[in-house]
Amino acid sequence: MKQFLQKIYTVAAILSVLNLLLFHIPFYTYVLDNINADFNGFIIFSSLVVIMLTANFFAFYLFLYLFRIVGKAITATAFILNSVTLYFINTYDVIIDDSMMGNVFNTNYTEATSYASWAAIGYIICMGIIPAIYIFFTKVDYSTLKRFFANIGASLGIIIVIAFGNAPNWTWIDKHAPVIGSLLLPWSYTVNAVRFNIQDARNHRQEILLPDATIANDEKDVVVLLIGESSRRDHFSLYGYKKETNPLLSKVENLHWYNVNASATYTIAGVKAILEDRETDELYEILPNYLNRNGVDVLWRTTNWGEPPLHIEQYADLKQCDADSCKYDMILLDGIKQHIESCGNNKVFIVLHSSTSHGPSYNLKYPAEFEKFTPVCTSVELSKCSNEELINAYDNTILYTDYIINALIDTLKTLDGWRSTMIFISDHGESLGERNLYMHGVPINFAPKEQYEIPMIVWASDSTEYVKKGIEPSQHNVFHSILFRLGVDSPVYNEDMNIFSNYDGD
Numbered sequence: 231m232k233q234f235l236q237k238i239y240t241v242a243a244i245l246s247v248l249n250l251l252l253f254h255i256p257f258y259t260y261v262l263d264n265i266n267a268d269f270n271g272f273i274i275f276s277s278l279v280v281i282m283l284t285a286n287f288f289a290f291y292l293f294l295y296l297f298r299i300v301g302k303a304i305t306a307t308a309f310i311l312n313s314v315t316l317y318f319i320n321t322y323d324v325i326i327d328d329s330m331m332g333n334v335f336n337t338n339y340t341e342a343t344s345y346a347s348w349a350a351i352g353y354i355i356c357m358g359i360i361p362a363i364y365i366f367f368t369k370v371d372y373s374t375l376k377r378f379f380a381n382i383g384a385s386l387g388i389i390i391v392i393a394f395g396n397a398p399n400w401t402w403i404d405k406h407a408p409v410i411g412s413l414l415l416p417w418s419y420t421v422n423a424v425r426f427n428i429q430d431a432r433n434h435r436q437e438i439l440l441p442d443a444t445i446a447n448d449e450k451d452v453v454v455l456l457i458g459e460s461s462r463r464d465h466f467s468l469y470g471y472k473k474e475t476n477p478l479l480s481k482v483e484n485l486h487w488y489n490v491n492a493s494a495t496y497t498i499a500g501v502k503a504i505l506e507d508r509e510t511d512e513l514y515e516i517l518p519n520y521l522n523r524n525g526v527d528v529l530w531r532t533t534n535w536g537e538p539p540l541h542i543e544q545y546a547d548l549k550q551c552d553a554d555s556c557k558y559d560m561i562l563l564d565g566i567k568q569h570i571e572s573c574g575n576n577k578v579f580i581v582l583h584s585s586t587s588h589g590p591s592y593n594l595k596y597p598a599e600f601e602k603f604t605p606v607c608t609s610v611e612l613s614k615c616s617n618e619e620l621i622n623a624y625d626n627t628i629l630y631t632d633y634i635i636n637a638l639i640d641t642l643k644t645l646d647g648w649r650s651t652m653i654f655i656s657d658h659g660e661s662l663g664e665r666n667l668y669m670h671g672v673p674i675n676f677a678p679k680e681q682y683e684i685p686m687i688v689w690a691s692d693s694t695e696y697v698k699k700g701i702e703p704s705q706h707n708v709f710h711s712i713l714f715r716l717g718v719d720s721p722v723y724n725e726d727m728n729i730f731s732n733y734d735g736d
Contacts, residue, residue, distance in 0.1 A: 235368075235369045235370075235371055236368055236369070236370065236371065237370075237371050237373060238291060238294055238295060238370050238371060238372050238373055239291065239373070239377075239381055241290070241294065241365075241368055241370055242287050242290040242291035242294060243287055245286070245287075245290045245305065245309075245361070245365070246283050246284075246286040246287040246290060247283065248309075248361055249286050249309070249312065249415070249416075250279070250282055250283055250286070252312070252313075252316075252357050252361075253312045253313075253315075253316050253357070253415045254282065254413065254414075254415070256316075256319050256320065256413050257278075257282075257410065257413040257414065260406075260409055260410065260413060261274070261275055261278060261406075261410070262275065264406055265402075273396070274396070274402060274403075277392050277395070277396050278410075280388070280392055281389055281392055281393065282414065284385050284388045284389050284392075285385075285389060285417075287385055288382065288385040288386065288389070290305055291378075291381060291382065291385070292382065293305055294370060294372075295372055295378050298370075298372075302365050302366055302370075305365050306361070306362035306365045306366060307362075308416045309357065309358050309361040309362055309365070310354060310358035310359065310362060311358075311416060311419065312357065312358065312415040312416055313353045313354045313356075313357035313358035314350070314353065314354060314358070315415055315416075315418070315419055316353060316357065316415065317349065317350050317353040317354075318345075319413065321349070321350075321611050321612070321613060321668075322590070322612065322668045322669055323666055323667050323668060324669075324671055325408070325409065325412040325671065325672055325673065325676075326412040326413075326418040326419050326422060327408065327411075327412055327418075327422050327673055328422040328425040328426040329426075329494070329495075329496050329498075329499065329671065329673065330412075330422070330496070330671050331419060331422045331423045331425075331426040332426045332496065332498050333496055333497070333498075333671060334419075334423075335423075335426065335427075337535075345590060345610050346610070347609070347610050347611055349611055408673060408676065409676075437513045437514060437515050437516075437519070437539065438512060438513060438514045438515065439515050439523075440507070440514060440515045440520050440720070440721075440722050441720065441721040441722060442524065443520070443521075443524040443713075443718050443719060443720035443721075444524070444718070444719045444720075445524070445525055445526070445577055445716075445717060445718055445719075446717045446718065446719045447717045448576055449576065449649060449717060450576045450647055450648045450649065451576065451577055451578070451648070451649050451650075451651075451715060451716050451717055452570050452577075452578040452579075452580070452642070452645065452648050452649075452650050452651070453578070453579050453580070453650075453651040453652075453653065453712050453715050453716055454566070454580045454581075454582065454638060454642065454650075454651070454652050454653070455504075455579070455580070455581045455582070455653050455655075455708065455712065456562075456582045456584065456634070456635065456638060456652065456653070456654045456655075457501060457504060457534075457581065457582070457583045457584065457655065457656070457657060458584055458586065458587065458631060458654060458655065458656035458657065458684075458685070459497070459534055459583075459584055459585045459586055459587050459588045459656065459657060460587040460588050460589065460656065460657070460658065460659065460660040460669070460670060461586075461587050461628065461631060461656035461659070461660070461684060461685055462656075462659035462660050462680050462681075462683060462684065462685075463489065463490075463656075463659075463683055463684055463685035464680070464683065465621075465624065465625055465628050466487075466628060466632075466685050467480065468480065468487050468685070468687070469487065469489075469685065473603065473625055475625050475628040475629050475632060476628075476629075476632045477629075477632065478632050478633060478635075478636035479632050479635060479636055479687065482636060482639060482689065484689055484690055484691070484692075485639075485687065485688070485689050486687075486688045486689075486697040486699075487685060487686065487687045487688070488685075488686040488687075488688070488701070488702065488703055488729070489683070489686075489702050490655065490683075490684050490685070490686040490702070490703055490704060490705060491682050491683060491684070491704065492656070492657065492658045492659065492674075492681075492682040492683075492684050492705060493509065493674070493704065493705050493706075494658060494674055494682075495658045495659070495670045495671055495672055495673070495674055495677045495681040495682055496536075496657075496658060496670060496671050497534070497535070497536035497657050497658070498536040498538075500656075500657030500658045500705070501536055501537050501538065501583070501657050502516070502538050503704075503705040503706060504655060504657065504705045504706075504708050504709075505517045505518065505537075505538060505708070505709065506706065506709060507706065507709040507710065507722050507724075507727075508706060509704075509706060513538070516538050516540075517579075517708070517709050517712060518530060518540055518542050518579065518581060519539075519540065519541045519542065520720075521577075521579050521712075521716070521718065522541065522542045522543070523541075524718065524720075525575075525577065526575070526577040526578070526579050526716060526718070527544075527573045527574075527575035527577065527578045527579070528542045528543075528544060528579050528580075528581075529542075529544040529545075529546075529569060529578075529579075529580045529581070530542060530544065530545045530546070530580075530581045530583070531546045531548060531562050531580070531581070531582050531583070532545075532546070532547055532548060532549070532562075532581075532582075532583035533548050533549055533556075533559055533561065533562060533583070533584060533585045534549075534583045534584060534585040534588070535549075536657075537583060548561050548562065557597075558586075558595070558596060558597055558630070559584045559585065559586045559595075559630070559634055560633075560634055560637065562582040562583075562584060562634070563582070563634070563637055563638055563641060566580065566638070566641055567641050567644060567645065570645060570648065571645070577716050577717070577718070579712065579716060582638075584631075584634070586627050586630055586631050586634070587624065587627040587628065587631065587660060589612065589624075589660065589668070589669045590609075590610040590611075590612050590668070590669065591610060592606075592607065592620075592623035592624050592626070592627050593606045593607060593608050593623045593626070595627045595630070596626050596627055596629070596630035597630070600626050600629050600630045600633065601626050602626060602629055603621075603622035603623075603625045603626055603629075604622055605618070605619050605622065606619055606622045606623035606626065607619040607620045607622070607623045608623075612663065612668045612669075613663070613666070613668065617662075617663055620662055620663055621662055624660070624662055631654075635652070635654050635687060638652055639652055639689050642689075642691060643691065645691075648691070649690075649691055649692060649715075650690070650691040651688070651689070651690050651691070651712075651715045652687075652688070652689040652690075653686070653687075653688050653708060653711070653712070654685070654686070654687040654688075655684065655685070655686045655687075655705060655708060656684040656685060657684075658670050658681060658682060658684065659679075659680050659681045659682055659683055659684050660680065660681065661678060661680050661681055662680065664678060664680055665678060667680075667681075686703065688729065690715075690730070696730050696731055697729060697730060697731070698728075698729050698730065698731050701729065703727075703729050706727060707727045707728070707729050709727070710723055710724050710725075710727035710728045711727070711728050711729045711730055713728075714728045714730050715730060
């Protein structure tokens, strides 16, 4: 293909306009929905548009001039990434903040490919690849160094003048900055990718060890913590949901359930909250590491991802299994009884990290015999499914979760001489089209209740009298409750955070 010559400022200007027109309809919509229909609203809107145009011109001009062919590659990549990001914003109404970038960096191949669709391919070709072809097959006249500094200086000057000229509107901008910032492409994912990696580096520093613990008795105790994925409690019939999604658990004796609000709306932070002893931004020793270091037999099995750094000997990533038997989350229970009875330790802690209700392909998360509620959504573009289809597919995952929890309890019932405990708690909830939101990941301060109201279901082999009634625990209660049930004495144990009681039968 023959190249054609254009001035660098012309190329940068064309790319800036294309970037604004192709990728910022969600931005326009949000701003227009949240400003007054008056002159000041017009000033806010027009100022943001001009700043976006100028800032993008500045970035494209800078990269093309300083890095030449590498600058072209970076700019073309930005358009392709913008197209992918816009697809997710339009399809799932996601907010591109640092936590969402954490989800991106921690997504595995199977999960990533589950989002593939013809619409996604269309976005990439039309909005990413075609502009990239223009970028690569345009011969750029880079002009003089003097012109470079003049254009860069003028761009910065325009941005500064408009920014300070809008000082009276800074309050409005500050209020809406989290959402506005997430809709500015490519700034949202580049800035938040940096923010996530800075925070991730902090989190992966040496964890702060908790004070040593001691095992207080020789009784045989086993606790199995089943971490649910994207389970919202208002779709469990145990909590009053109109559809029978818990036909098995509704018949289980010694079962208790709590209302819990998740600490976050994404897996990494949700799992961390379940495993830590307090709400903190620091990286304290998490429960599996703490128990393993203090003499408890610890096993972690997962079909998911996003756990904090684990320092245990027995870890099984079942996502690596390609057999048909590994397709669904019942694989997590295989061999559990044999492990408990043969481990040679009277104190056993098992974590089963499931993925049963993770979207968007809810219909692929359960065996065919659990497709009780029909018709179901089979598209990864959830907005194209009817509300009934989407909810039916999700409810079938809850029905399958009911089966898994019940099967786990039945397994623990067969243990002879063991005091057994099962705790099921979700990492976060899930949006199913309410307010045009799908899945999860909205920052907790803005998140709808569907993304943080989660179930916590508890079973004890001795009696429900050992479970405190009338409390509303948090995810952090899990840490202290498990220490209590395993008979582990620790300086960090907090009785007020323990959901079990010292009932003596009187």
